[in-house]
Amino acid sequence: MGKVRVYSIAQRLNIKSSEVIDYLGKKGIKVSSHFGTVDEETANRFMREWQQKTRLKSRIIESEAAAKKAEEERKARRLAYERRKKELIERATPRIFKERKKHVKKKKQEEEQERVVRITGNTTVYEFAKKIGVETSEVLSKLFQLGVMLRKNDFIDESAASVVAEEYGWKLEKEEAREEKLLSELAVEPAEEKNLKPRPPVVTVMGHVDHGKTTLLDNIRKTRVVQSEAGGITQHIGAYMVTVDGRKITFLDTPGHEAFTEMRARGARITDVVILVVAADDGVMPQTKEAIDHARAANVPIVVAINKIDKPNANPDKVKKQLADYGVVPEEWGGDNLFANISAKKGIGIDKLLENVLLQADILELKSNPDKDARGVVIEALLDPAQGPVATVLVKEGTLRRGDVFVVGSTYGKARALIDDTGKRIKEAGPSVPVRILGIHDVPSAGDEFVVVKNEKIARQIARERAARRKELQVSAPKVSLEELLTPGEKEVKELSVVIKTDVSGSVEAVSNAVSRLSMDEVKINIIHAGTGAINKTDVNLASASGAMIVGFNTRPTMEAAKLAQDLKVDIRTYKVIYDLIDDIKKAQKGMLAPEVEEEVVGQVEVRRVFSIPHAGTVAGCYVLSGHVLRNMRVRVIRNDAVVYEGKIASLKRFKEDVMDVPAGYECGLRIENFNDVKVGDVIEVYRIKEVARE
Known part of the structure; x- marks a missing residue:
């Protein structure tokens, strides 16, 4: 009788050799390894028994699978029945009971979970009210009761927000702005005296x-x-x-x-x-x-x-x-x-x-610590056609090295190259050294702060956060306007900075002295500049930088200055008499201010020809530069940036026809009531006076 090896039996049955060895061992047949042999009869008997065992096991598995499937189908039918039953009950239940049920459930969930509102230092009253689910007017009313005078777009103080939040069942948590969290990693302890070196x-x-x-x-x-x-x-x-x-x-x-x-x-x-x-x-x-x-x-x-x-x-x-x-x-x-x-x-x-x-x-x-990461300020920046965004930076402290990763304004980059003022490429730049930097992702603005950070990930996060905040908030230096000064009880003004411009130098000292004498305990007047001539862009820039308002006496702002003032939100007021300003401030301090009188400029025209009409007077042939001209409107005649006359339009014509309105880009003839000294080159400003009730 022939012999059959163990591994051959395992291959025929598609099982492991160890299973064959174990089974034979239980039958009293000892086999040492898969190379061991058994007689052919024993091998055939083993294979028959194993196949019978396998078929029985398969039938058991199939039976269990069928039972499991039947159970799942039964559960599915039960769930469908319950769902259908619930739908029928919902349809039959009145709506008022359903709403009450939802409200009770929601209230229970809110009671179980503590309500927390998080604010940053730049959270406005409107944003805070939205977070706690209360009308803005209601929050403003609560703040007023606490003695805090704010508008909806003002930043809310943490202590005031905490009181209001607690009243509505919220717990206040101060959340540090993401940008502040990232920049906190860059905070450097004040340098020790031994580390400071002259710069x-x-x-x-x-x-x-x-x-x-x-x-x-x-x-x-x-x-x-x-x-x-x-x-x-x-x-x-x-x-x-x-x-x-x-x-x-x-x-x-x-x-x-x-x-x-x-x-x-x-x-x-x-x-x-x-x-x-x-x-x-x-x-x-x-x-x-x-x-x-x-x-x-x-x-x-x-x-x-x-x-x-x-x-x-x-x-x-x-x-x-x-x-x-x-x-x-x-x-x-x-x-x-x-x-x-x-x-x-x-x-x-x-x-x-x-x-x-x-x-x-x-x-x-002048000293600085050169042995730390660089910080500086952008002097100028441009988009170079060959090199891309380029910025000239003045290093204020630390040392800037080639390869440093940095944040500048709302962009970031890696210093690919540093170029000094002689055009040479350098490896590093210390305090007070101007250097041109290549490798910025976008063009920064002059005056932006330059900070070296640990890695590009932090730089990218800070830049994105700043860009997002720049879009959301228009943060500007606080400016005191005359409207705020004249609104009693709305804001406690400690100091009012003023830029004064007059038509002639003799008026500067008189006006300055009159305004200075208005200083009181509640309102201190600070004249930061006084001069003569038209109000120009330099005056507006100075006022914006110092949080000041501009007062003009018998002088007007240039068109460029007026536009810049509107963009920078600088308050410009013009007067013919010094006592008008004095009376306004005195009335404001007493809280007895009458309705505000506003002046609205509706158009500007330029005198191009002058005609003398017998028995009628002087008629000015004009071209409308901007806005439009309306009959019977008030006008002021401006010559060499100084006002020479103010009055009313007596008549307005186009091609010998009386008209009511002449828009920009058209010519017209106009006569000013009781004024014949019109000259070619004069600018006539058309305006109206209106009263606005104070809020």
């Missing part, structure tokens, strides 16, 4: 037009800037460094005070010293005074450069006297300001001026 001063040159600012900058740059090796050509990047006796000075190539003000308005106070350039032959001029006002508002020390001393009619002592009258007193006269007599054109006195700047820097003790 170069950052200087801005300011002054009146044609007094030599640009010539001075060109002279300093030409003689003091270290020339690059590639042909001695330097690259303008908005700022540059000069070397004086082994020490460096950083000059911002933005000499105009307008740029200085705009950066200060963004909160970017990056200038340490201001060089005020005054011509020795002209003396103190209007923009000189404006430059002084801007420097004082930013609390930046002034070093005076009296320029053009080489001219025959130069009078430096007269300039010193004029500046002293305006509060800029020379050191030799007992003041705090350093003076230098220079000639930017001939290079006279430049060394003395730069020494004064370094001396002022020593007095300020």
Whole structure:
């Protein structure tokens, strides 16, 4: 009789050899391994028994599966029956009982779960009311009862929000803004004195037009800037460094005070010293005074450069006297300001001026810690066709290195390359060093803060959060308008900053004194600038940066200034009589203000020809520049930015036909009541007066 191996039996039955060995062992047949053998009869008997066992097992499994399927079908029929029964009951139940049932269930769930409302420091009253499910007017009423005067778009204080939330059954939790959470990781402890090292001063040159600012900058740059090796050509990047006796000075190539003000308005106070350039032959001029006002508002020390001393009619002592009258007193006269007599054109006195700047820097003790991640401010930014978004950054503290990941404004990037003011690629830039950065995802704005972060993930999160917040909120510096001042009980005003402009210089002092005398315990009047001429963009920028309002006497804003004021939400008020402003503030303080009188400009026309009509007077041939002209409307005649007459339109015609209305882009003839001194080039402003009841 032949022999059969164990693994051969296992293959025929499609089972494991170990199962064959175990089964044979139970029958008393010992097999050591799958290579072991048994006789053919034993093998056949084993295979028959195994097949019978397998068939029986299959029948049992099939029976259990059928029973399970039957049970599932029975359960499905039961569920369908219950669902159908519930639907029939729902249809038969009156609606009022169903609503009551839902309300009870919802109330029970709310009682089981504590209600929590989370707010950040930038949550408005409207957003808070929406979160707790209460009408905004009701929340404002509750706040009023607590003595908190807010509008729906004002930010709500945490303590007041907590009281209101508790009254409506909510628990208040202060939630840190996501951006603040991310930036908290970047918070750096104040540097120890031993880690601080001297840094170069950052200087801005300011002054009146044609007094030599640009010539001075060109002279300093030409003689003091270290020339690059590639042909001695330097690259303008908005700022540059000069070397004086082994020490460096950083000059911002933005000499105009307008740029200085705009950066200060963004909160970017990056200038340490201001060089005020005054011509020795002209003396103190209007923009000189404006430059002084801007420097004082930013609390930046002034070093005076009296320029053009080489001219025959130069009078430096007269300039010193004029500046002293305006509060800029020379050191030799007992003041705090350093003076230098220079000639930017001939290079006279430049060394003395730069020494004064370094001396002022020593007095300020300018220091910074270079051994940490960099922080800085964007000076200028642009989209370069070849290099993409590029920004010039002034490092304020720390050291910026190539490859650093950073956040700047609402964008971010990685410093692919750093280029200094000479056009050379550098590996790092320390405090007060201007550097051009490549590798930004988008073009930032001038004045944006630049911060190095740990990795690109954090930078991307912060940038996205800032971009989202910029869309949601229009956060601006708090400004006090006359409407707020004149609304009794609505807001406690501590200080009202004012910019005053008049038509002639003789009125400036009188108006300033009259306004200053209005200061009281409740309202302090702070005149930050007073001058003559039309209200211009510089005045609006200064007012916006300082949270001030602008008051004009017998002068008007230019069209550009009016548009900018509207964009920046700067309040401009014009008066013909000083007592009108005084009366308004006095009435406001007593809470007895009459309905507000508003002036609405409806159109502007330009006089292009003048006709003298016998027995009728002078008729102005005009072109409507903007808006439209209506008969019997009030008008004011403006000549050389000054108001020369105010009255009413006596007649309005087109092609000898009397008309009621002439829109923009059309010509017309008009006659002003009791006024015949109309001249070609005059601008006639058409306006109406309306009364608006105060809320």
